[in-house]
Amino acid sequence: MSVLVYTESEQGAFKKVAFEVASYAKAVANLLGTTVTAVAINTKNTSALSAYGVDKVLNVTHANLDKFNASAYAAVIDQATKKEASSVVILSSSADSKYLAPLLAINLHAGYASNVMAAPTSTNPFMVKRTAFTNKAFETIQINTDIKIIGVSNNSFGLVENSGTATVEDFAPTVPELGVTVESVDKASDKVSIADAEIVVSAGRGLKGPENWGMIEELADVLGAATACSKPVSDLGWRPHGEHVGQTGKPVASNLYIAVGISGAIQHLAGINASKVKVVINTDPEAPFFKAADYGVVGDAFQVIPELIEKLKTFKAQQ
Amino acid sequence: MKILVCISHVPDTTSKINFSENNTKFDTSGVQFVINPNDEFGLTRAMWFKEKQGASVTVINVGGTETEPTLRKALAIGADEAIRINTPATDGFSVATQLAHVIKSGGYDLIIAGRESIDYNGGMVPGMLAGLINANFVNNCISLEVDGNAVKAIREIDGGKESVATALPLVIGGQKGLVEESDLRIPNMRGIMMARKKPLNIIEPIETGAETTSVSFEKPTPKGAVTLVSSDNLDELVNLLHNEAKVI
Numbered sequence: 374m375s376v377l378v379y380t381e382s383e384q385g386a387f388k389k390v391a392f393e394v395a396s397y398a399k400a401v402a403n404l405l406g407t408t409v410t411a412v413a414i415n416t417k418n419t420s421a422l423s424a425y426g427v428d429k430v431l432n433v434t435h436a437n438l439d440k441f442n443a444s445a446y447a448a449v450i451d452q453a454t455k456k457e458a459s460s461v462v463i464l465s466s467s468a469d470s471k472y473l474a475p476l477l478a479i480n481l482h483a484g485y486a487s488n489v490m491a492a493p494t495s496t497n498p499f500m501v502k503r504t505a506f507t508n509k510a511f512e513t514i515q516i517n518t519d520i521k522i523i524g525v526s527n528n529s530f531g532l533v534e535n536s537g538t539a540t541v542e543d544f545a546p547t548v549p550e551l552g553v554t555v556e557s558v559d560k561a562s563d564k565v566s567i568a569d570a571e572i573v574v575s576a577g578r579g580l581k582g583p584e585n586w587g588m589i590e591e592l593a594d595v596l597g598a599a600t601a602c603s604k605p606v607s608d609l610g611w612r613p614h615g616e617h618v619g620q621t622g623k624p625v626a627s628n629l630y631i632a633v634g635i636s637g638a639i640q641h642l643a644g645i646n647a648s649k650v651k652v653v654i655n656t657d658p659e660a661p662f663f664k665a666a667d668y669g670v671v672g673d674a675f676q677v678i679p680e681l682i683e684k685l686k687t688f689k690a691q692q
Numbered sequence: 693m694k695i696l697v698c699i700s701h702v703p704d705t706t707s708k709i710n711f712s713e714n715n716t717k718f719d720t721s722g723v724q725f726v727i728n729p730n731d732e733f734g735l736t737r738a739m740w741f742k743e744k745q746g747a748s749v750t751v752i753n754v755g756g757t758e759t760e761p762t763l764r765k766a767l768a769i770g771a772d773e774a775i776r777i778n779t780p781a782t783d784g785f786s787v788a789t790q791l792a793h794v795i796k797s798g799g800y801d802l803i804i805a806g807r808e809s810i811d812y813n814g815g816m817v818p819g820m821l822a823g824l825i826n827a828n829f830v831n832n833c834i835s836l837e838v839d840g841n842a843v844k845a846i847r848e849i850d851g852g853k854e855s856v857a858t859a860l861p862l863v864i865g866g867q868k869g870l871v872e873e874s875d876l877r878i879p880n881m882r883g884i885m886m887a888r889k890k891p892l893n894i895i896e897p898i899e900t901g902a903e904t905t906s907v908s909f910e911k912p913t914p915k916g917a918v919t920l921v922s923s924d925n926l927d928e929l930v931n932l933l934h935n936e937a938k939v940i
Binding site: 441443444467468469471472473474475476478479480483484485486487488500504505506507508509510511512513514515516517518552553554555556557558559560561564565566567568569571572596599604608614615617620621622628629639640643646649650652653663664665666667668669670671672673676677680681684685688 | 703705706709711729730783784785788810811812813814815816817818819820822823824828829830831832834844847848849850851852853854855856857858859867868869872873874901902903904905906907908909910911912915918919920921922923926927929930932933934937939940
């Protein structure tokens with residue numbers, strides 16, 4: 374009856390979202406009066422999970438699981454859910470978890486709620502609040518099935534420490550043949566992704582051309598941030614599509630979102646609305662983005678950004 | 693190759709979002725509906741397969757008569773025929789179940805859906821559909837090539853992309869990148885005239901339950917006023933971000 378949580382790793386080490394979903398799973402387990410079991414796949418050391426309330430780890434090691442595969446990973450979590458007789462399965466909102474979740478839902482005949490932003494408001498009936506209409510609204514939904522799958526919105530629940538000791542059990546599920554095989558992965562290993570970033574620095578057409586992105590990258594570097602861009606910038610080919618944030622691009626749920634030279638179209642604002650603190654830098658004091666911002670600077674990015682970089686470097690040096 | 697493109701009928705991206713009936717229903721008054729953008733990228737890619745590889749393209753939607761203009765628009769863009777499953781779209785599972793039933797008898801090789809609809813953002817129909825019909829599945833698909841039965845696709849991952857090989861029958865969850873924004877087609881007069889003559893078949897739904905029920909909606913609380921910092925005083929911005937917002 375344990376609450377089951379899939380704790381994602383990358384190259385053998387847990388991703389930060391693993392600890393957030395573990396924290397969430399612990400909150401659900403408290404509501405249900407039960408324990409938390411984590412599934413870890415090809416993870417070198419699972420001891421870090423103890424600090425987030427995990428009671429037991431099912432440790433899966435299999436050569437065919439080295440690269441992420443949605444149906445194979447769904448099959449592993451499916452078997453773990455049945456082994457633990459779990460009625461609630463917790464996943465993150467990473468691209469991989471969102472890929473496997475609907476497959477798992479079909480396997481388990483489970484109702485699935487994605488983009489869930491808080492602990493269940495009720496467990497009988499089982500109700501959760503999620504974001505909908507690209508963050509323009511929240512929706513409370515009831516899950517009617519025996520097994521429930523919850524996809525937790527990144528950076529919505531946060532990390533909650535719960536000291537304890539997790540027991541580790543080796544688990545050897547059947548791994549199905551793969552219908553989709555990975556041929557190559559193209560990922561900058563030295564850059565933080567928008568999904569994982571705590572700070573995102575984003576720029577728009579106000580930068581006038583792709584040759585001016587050096588200062589945006591430098592600002593991101595100083596802050597340890599991911600870089601992003603507005604839709605027109607990605608449509609013009611100034612920046613790769615993967616950086617486009619907004620309604621038809623990626624959602625952003627960072628702690629800090631800095632928008633430079635972005636006027637703030639409704640579709641862009643929707644996509645970044647889940648970010649906690651927004652800073653807008655724009656020459657036009659009438660830019661709609663100022664109405665959605667926490668802090669604003671009316672000024673020319675070409676003057677403000679280099680100066681802000683220097684101020685931040687000084688600040689970082691003092692820390 | 694027989695292609696089925698799943699079309700969601702959604703409020704235009706600029707729509708103001710309001711709710712009616714004591715915050716339990718989306719208020720459609722004054723709202724312009726469009727083809728879900730993620731589906732439109734897929735539909736446009738399907739047109740490429742039709743024109744270059746002789747594929748047939750059927751579009752399908754689960755919904756009432758109010759969704760027909762959206763299907764007609766897809767026909768005007770160039771799809772050969774349309775199917776409407778005559779029942780309101782409730783949850784992702786019931787929509788996927790209705791679609792799966794039609795697909796099993798239709799013999800489709802490639803099913804193109806959007807990675808999510810921009811209204812409910814469930815992101816579950818393509819994957820559930822793949823699970824129900826036991827087809828291969830590529831989500832967040834940003835490039836798709838088909839040669840006979842063999843498929844090469846690119847999937848967007850967090851912080852990069854991944855090239856995969858797979859085979860038909862296949863379901864994809866598509867998005868921008870399948871085609872560029874500038875490749876999207878605005879129906880011309882000839883397309884609109886032809887769309888009126890193309891078949892739009894109405895199929896009655898099968899019996900299926902919903903796994904989830906929408907209970908209520910709410911809107912985020914309005915934001916307080918912005919704190920403006922002078923561009924001559926960026927030390928103050930750093931100070932506010934550190935001491936007040938506590939984000940750096």
